[in-house]
Amino acid sequence: MIYHNAESNEFHLQTEKCSYIIKVSESGHLINLHFGNKVAHRANFNGLDQRFNVKLGSTTNYAPEHGCLTLETLKLEAPCYGKGDYREPALHISYPDGSRTSDFIYKSYLVHDQKPNLDGLPHSHSPDSSNSDVALTIVLIEPVKQLELHLHYSVFEKTNVISRSAELINNSKELVNVDRALSVCIDFSDANFDVIHLEGKWTREAHIARQAIHKGVFQIDSKKGVSGANHNPFLALARPNCEESSGECYGFGLVYSGNHQCSVEVSPYDFTRIMIGINPFDFCWPLDSGEKLSLPEVLMTYSNQGLNGMSQQFHQLVQNHLIAAQWNNYPRPIQVNNWEATYFDFNSNKLMAIAKQAKALGIEMFVLDDGWFGHRDSENSSLGDFFDHQKKLPGGVARISKKVKALGLQFGLWVEPEMISIDSELYKAHPEWAVQLPDRSPSLGREQLVLDMANPKVIEHLFTELSDLFSRASVDYIKWDHNRNFSDIYSNYLSRQQQGGFAHRYTLGLYQLLMRLTEAFPDILFESCSSGGNRFDLGMLCYMPQTWTSDNTDALERMRIQYGTSLLYPPSTMSAHVSGRPSHQVLRNTSIENRFNVAAFGNLGYQLDITKLTKFEVKAVKAQIIFYKKHRQLLQYGRFYRLQSPFEHNQMLWIMVSQDCSEAILGYYQQQQESNGNLETPRLTMLKADSEYHIEGRPQYINIRTFGDLVNEQLPVSIKDRGVLHGIIANNYMHKVSPEAYQLYGDQLAAFGLPLKVQFVGTEMTEQVRYIGDVGSRLYHISEKHT
Numbered sequence: 001m002i003y004h005n006a007e008s009n010e011f012h013l014q015t016e017k018c019s020y021i022i023k024v025s026e027s028g029h030l031i032n033l034h035f036g037n038k039v040a041h042r043a044n045f046n047g048l049d050q051r052f053n054v055k056l057g058s059t060t061n062y063a064p065e066h067g068c069l070t071l072e073t074l075k076l077e078a079p080c081y082g083k084g085d086y087r088e089p090a091l092h093i094s095y096p097d098g099s100r101t102s103d104f105i106y107k108s109y110l111v112h113d114q115k116p117n118l119d120g121l122p123h124s125h126s127p128d129s130s131n132s133d134v135a136l137t138i139v140l141i142e143p144v145k146q147l148e149l150h151l152h153y154s155v156f157e158k159t160n161v162i163s164r165s166a167e168l169i170n171n172s173k174e175l176v177n178v179d180r181a182l183s184v185c186i187d188f189s190d191a192n193f194d195v196i197h198l199e200g201k202w203t204r205e206a207h208i209a210r211q212a213i214h215k216g217v218f219q220i221d222s223k224k225g226v227s228g229a230n231h232n233p234f235l236a237l238a239r240p241n242c243e244e245s246s247g248e249c250y251g252f253g254l255v256y257s258g259n260h261q262c263s264v265e266v267s268p269y270d271f272t273r274i275m276i277g278i279n280p281f282d283f284c285w286p287l288d289s290g291e292k293l294s295l296p297e298v299l300m301t302y303s304n305q306g307l308n309g310m311s312q313q314f315h316q317l318v319q320n321h322l323i324a325a326q327w328n329n330y331p332r333p334i335q336v337n338n339w340e341a342t343y344f345d346f347n348s349n350k351l352m353a354i355a356k357q358a359k360a361l362g363i364e365m366f367v368l369d370d371g372w373f374g375h376r377d378s379e380n381s382s383l384g385d386f387f388d389h390q391k392k393l394p395g396g397v398a399r400i401s402k403k404v405k406a407l408g409l410q411f412g413l414w415v416e417p418e419m420i421s422i423d424s425e426l427y428k429a430h431p432e433w434a435v436q437l438p439d440r441s442p443s444l445g446r447e448q449l450v451l452d453m454a455n456p457k458v459i460e461h462l463f464t465e466l467s468d469l470f471s472r473a474s475v476d477y478i479k480w481d482h483n484r485n486f487s488d489i490y491s492n493y494l495s496r497q498q499q500g501g502f503a504h505r506y507t508l509g510l511y512q513l514l515m516r517l518t519e520a521f522p523d524i525l526f527e528s529c530s531s532g533g534n535r536f537d538l539g540m541l542c543y544m545p546q547t548w549t550s551d552n553t554d555a556l557e558r559m560r561i562q563y564g565t566s567l568l569y570p571p572s573t574m575s576a577h578v579s580g581r582p583s584h585q586v587l588r589n590t591s592i593e594n595r596f597n598v599a600a601f602g603n604l605g606y607q608l609d610i611t612k613l614t615k616f617e618v619k620a621v622k623a624q625i626i627f628y629k630k631h632r633q634l635l636q637y638g639r640f641y642r643l644q645s646p647f648e649h650n651q652m653l654w655i656m657v658s659q660d661c662s663e664a665i666l667g668y669y670q671q672q673q674e675s676n677g678n679l680e681t682p683r684l685t686m687l688k689a690d691s692e693y694h695i696e697g698r699p700q701y702i703n704i705r706t707f708g709d710l711v712n713e714q715l716p717v718s719i720k721d722r723g724v725l726h727g728i729i730a731n732n733y734m735h736k737v738s739p740e741a742y743q744l745y746g747d748q749l750a751a752f753g754l755p756l757k758v759q760f761v762g763t764e765m766t767e768q769v770r771y772i773g774d775v776g777s778r779l780y781h782i783s784e785k786h787t
């Protein structure tokens with residue numbers, strides 16, 4: 001709902017569970033009265049407009065007619081520098097006369113029954129309101145300099161999300177320079193918060209970091225040209241007592257894939273200011289008379305049901321209102337990807353052997369990764385060239401695609417369109433399309449340069465090349481990679497004044513290309529990738545409904561990465577593969593069952609040489625795929641709860657619950673086997689209290705090598721540890737872990753918990769014992785019993 005109290009000039013944006021109330025102050029500034037728990041709508045909210053109302057020492061009074069009013073203690077929605085607010089501003093603009101003071105004042109408002117479009121930027125669509133008023137635009141004006149700021153708010157009533165984006169319009173006759181334009185500013189009148197964010201790096205993305213906020217500025221950002229794995233464009237503010245399932249928190253996610261900045265500032269008066277948007281660092285945007293600058297959307301949500309409440313609201317928003325509608329609830333295919341199986345070293349025979357084995361295992365899609373084009377046999381060449389590597393693949397991608405499809409598999413292909421190798425035909429023809437400085441030799445990342453996506457000719461060229469490729473290879477899926485960050489930033493296409501906006505112009509060029517391609521090829525399932533999760537953001541998800549979560553597929557590392565990623569992104573956006581052993585990223589050996597148990601909470605794939613699986617592994621993988629297909633809808637689109645964090649505990653738990661709570665899959669994971677451990681009783685509070693549930697462990701197999709010379713305790717026959725017979729049995733015999741089945745009512749699972757069997761304590765291994773081990777895991781299927 002969107003309410004307007006005309007007399008007090010207040011706007012109340014109300015969802016099912018939260019209220020966002022803003023008003024126009026007596027000075028004309030737009031101020032925030034309340035963001036948080038839902039309050040009933042009232043004729044006015046004067047009582048919430050808490051002020052100091054007293055002369056404060058060492059402050060600047062805004063204007064004589066407003067007495068002691070100082071902007072420093074107002075909760076401003078669009079703060080600028082220059083009129084007495086000394087916190088970080090959202091907007092900073094340089095004018096032709098050299099001045100830099102701005103002051104945006106309320107002008108008018110407009111309520112919409114459709115969400116307004118945001119020029120050139122991805123954004124959420126179609127709010128789920130029961131009411132026809134879904135969006136509000138508040139127009140602010142800079143009366144001296146003739147600029148307008150349009151603040152767009154949308155209300156996702158059922159999802160409990162409010163979005164905000166903005167447009168800055170130059171109505172003056174002269175060019176101004178925008179040095180800083182953040183999308184969102186929200187001020188809270190206290191500082192009793194922890195800040196939570198996702199930090200990381202290559203193969204270690206999305207680790208949850210949490211700390212109390214203090215006076216001064218806390219900031220995360222990206223200067224890499226992409227949103228980056230170092231800091232996801234996301235922040236949460238949580239009350240110190242907020243946990244996964246209880247307490248208050250606020251989440252803010254930026255729908256943008258370029259350089260971002262997210263900051264939390266605690267003022268001398270303990271006001272907390274949160275701001276998110278395009279990184280002002282290395283940003284300067286000349287805005288000519290009549291021009292408009294659109295600022296990316298921010299999704300904001302409030303939860304009084306802990307971090308899970310926040311995440312679930314984001315997950316629903318992403319699924320129902322951010323990704324293209326046709327991919328929501330679409331069963332994401334199980335794929336095999338040849339990258340870690342072959343790297344660059346493959347030929348048609350090898351690929352077809354993998355594809356045939358994939359078919360036999362029940363896999364649904366074959367994805368041909370890097371190395372199929374130009375003369376690309378290593379990282380050193382051919383990016384930019386889209387012609388087939390005929391030597392490696394006679395008949396090219398068209399022939400391989402046809403053969404793969406003849407097996408009854410879908411065909412997917414890897415591309416890295418935003419890049420150029422110096423050793424490429426494209427570079428010979430268009431060196432000026434590479435991002436590099438005219439007077440310096442460029443620094444390389446993964447031996448390659450970035451293409452100038454700010455140049456419309458590059459966009460046109462890529463659209464033509466990719467359209468041709470997608471058609472000739474008849475692709476069902478594209479993995480869109482991006483493997484280096486920016487350096488030597490300079491565009492041959494842009495004017496001197498425009499160079500400062502290169503990173504943003506690059507992002508706009510990318511979005512334009514993605515918009516055109518996804519419109520031209522609506523049936524292709526796109527997956528975004530950037531050396532793993534270096535560009536896992538809400539902006540890319542608007543075009544590509546899934547992302548390669550990390551290059552790290554080690555089961556233990558992935559537990560942490562997927563747990564952290566789920567703070568903002570639903571499992572259906574995370575691609576998760578079972579890879580080889582040992583892990584190529586950390587050289588850790590984990591069992592194929594545990595690798596699957598982690599990957600099952602995402603879009604499942606296999607990325608290892610499946611032609612070399614042992615018989616044991618073949619049988620295990622077949623069973624995994626049958627299980628995944630049977631429960632795919634639940635695993636990809638259920639309601640996801642984090643139960644116990646791997647960042648705080650030895651055991652990690654999460655659960656996927658069907659919307660009607662009749663079914664669930666619990667994932668139980670352990671980092672290290674503990675010696676002589678205790679009983680464990682995880683509480684499951686999300687099921688139906690009165691229903692009886694049957695809980696059964698997924699039949700899982702264990703390689704008898706695990707038991708070393710204790711093997712004879714497990715087998716009916718006596719064999720020698722590491723003897724020939726031991727090897728033969730290990731590769732063929734499927735030793736089942738002890739079966740587990742429990743029967744409890746929903747209220748018991750909530751109040752008492754799930755009474756798991758004790759883990760191995762070093763004495764005996766009977767039916768009553770669970771052996772989980774190091775990096776071990778179990779999946780439990782939970783189903784409501786029908787009487």
Ligand code: DGJ
Nearest residue numbers: 339369370529531532551
């Ligand atoms: C980086 C990706 O993250 C990998 O999965 C793989 O596609 C390689 N690039 C290929 O070069």
